[in-house]
Amino acid sequence: MKKITVLAGGVGGARFLEGLLRAAPGAEVTVIGNVGDDITLHGLRVCPDLDTVMYTLGGGIHPEQRWGRDDESFGVARELAEYGVGPDWFTLGDKDIATHLVRTQMLEAGYPLSAVTEALCARWKPGVRLLPATDDRAETHVVVRDEENKRSAVHFQEYWVRLHAPDAEQIVFVGADEAKPAPGVLEAIAEADVIVLPPSNPVVSIGAILAVGGTGKNIRDAVISARAPVVGLSPIIGTAPVRGMADKVLAAEGVQTTPSAVAAYHGADLLDGWLVHDTDVDQVAPVEQVGIRCRAVPLLMKSLDATAEMARATLEFAAELAR
């Protein structure tokens, strides 16, 4: 398993990758990062998922929060509040702003996001090749009912951070159909020895990545036709997400919040194998019934050791599926 390609969202993906790098120290790991959550705030282009991966693997992540920078300060944000400049529901730290300044300036100078990400990673040395799913704008929007019960589409960050994930009616990957996979993405999928879907949000992280390319050369088709086994880890344990509010966006897609329903949502054409938490052993049969090989192993990332063990189980399972 020399070449490992991982489709990653933010916190869940980043933590899994920490374990994977420990479990497979010699591997060439390519991470295809979600950009659906990206947002422009105060004129700064913010890529929360790419940065969470970069900061986590580069040793700059806030250790408890698991997103944002360690030893962060908020001098700029306090002053923006003094100006009464919104939004007030998304606070950027000073160190984090430096990243966004570098990124925004490079984007404005004409560099694609993939080149910008590579430049930022030259400092962070995350130990993986971090690629945005696309260099084009593909933003996740969520259709909700507003106070007057009218349908209204909001940016994912507004849905998640400002509104705290109310009931959603629809998830729309705006621009994903027209977006092209970033340079290296389709190659990293085609040439992989194993493709992993870590325990990230199945809709707004993994789904947003897979949607890139639409009816053209898209990431979902590339994963389906890849020679490598595709193994996913359930972000649902029992009937609840391990972290975050995935149940709300699953409901919008008409998917139950169970490990087997998420596996079926991804589909047997996409997934070769699916790992569920060891207490969800009853989910193995329903997953296998839809044509996806399934195994129950501990899936709680409660320590780096535990996460490395999960990654090891993932690679073993993939090796077995490749036979």
Place this chain on the structure above:
Amino acid sequence: MKKITVLAGGVGGARFLEGLLRAAPGAEVTVIGNVGDDITLHGLRVCPDLDTVMYTLGGGIHPEQRWGRDDESFGVARELAEYGVGPDWFTLGDKDIATHLVRTQMLEAGYPLSAVTEALCARWKPGVRLLPATDDRAETHVVVRDEENKRSAVHFQEYWVRLHAPDAEQIVFVGADEAKPAPGVLEAIAEADVIVLPPSNPVVSIGAILAVGGTGKNIRDAVISARAPVVGLSPIIGTAPVRGMADKVLAAEGVQTTPSAVAAYHGADLLDGWLVHDTDVDQVAPVEQVGIRCRAVPLLMKSLDATAEMARATLEFAAELAR
């Protein structure tokens, strides 16, 4: 003296204005601010002179330094240094960056600098109407000799901050000829009861403002043809600038560093009166010889009281000239 119009650079202009507001509490003060020092750093549009006036009169200036914000922090700047992103010779504080973020975002949204400045002043309430000399780009560049003795033009900030004002060969107001005075500027000059040139740098502050408009409707001509008396305060005491490195840019213009030489540089067509420091009483005759009325009064802004007294002397002198 109801309407007072002041052409102001940074620190010197801002301090004088503090005194003026105390000396003439009922007056309508319009400040025409220098934008020749403006620079784009890390993608942020920075207007040092406008901000120095705004922060000083709004109560947010660093009390000793006299530029930049009080209680400033440098979280963003330290992190930019970690990225190895230059320039390393111009450090922006976190609070200051908030101002530049608001400005840059408004400029990118299409607002002219004058509207942006008005919006920023809605918070700072400087007690004056602060107008940029122009909404167009008019940047001061300085021609110097580089290490290989080749002529090279650098942005004023690079000349001043990075190179610490070496001998200059030429001062060029790039874009000033094509720049139009900002809305309200020509009116504020035409309708003024008195026009004041505070002890700012005569070349790169006052000169850069006067140059705006070039061969079209320019600020210099507007001041010359204004009905109000025009009084300037010498930034030179003895044979040295009170503050800064004005001697270097005066030399580039072929002007000696004396109060009378600076008065002659501005010209008898522009100036009706010129104030020199009380120890420079020998300069009164040479100034009057070129056709400019001159008086020697204390010109050291060592306290707000002293500065208010200077402003009072300026207004009295102007009243006398208006008769």
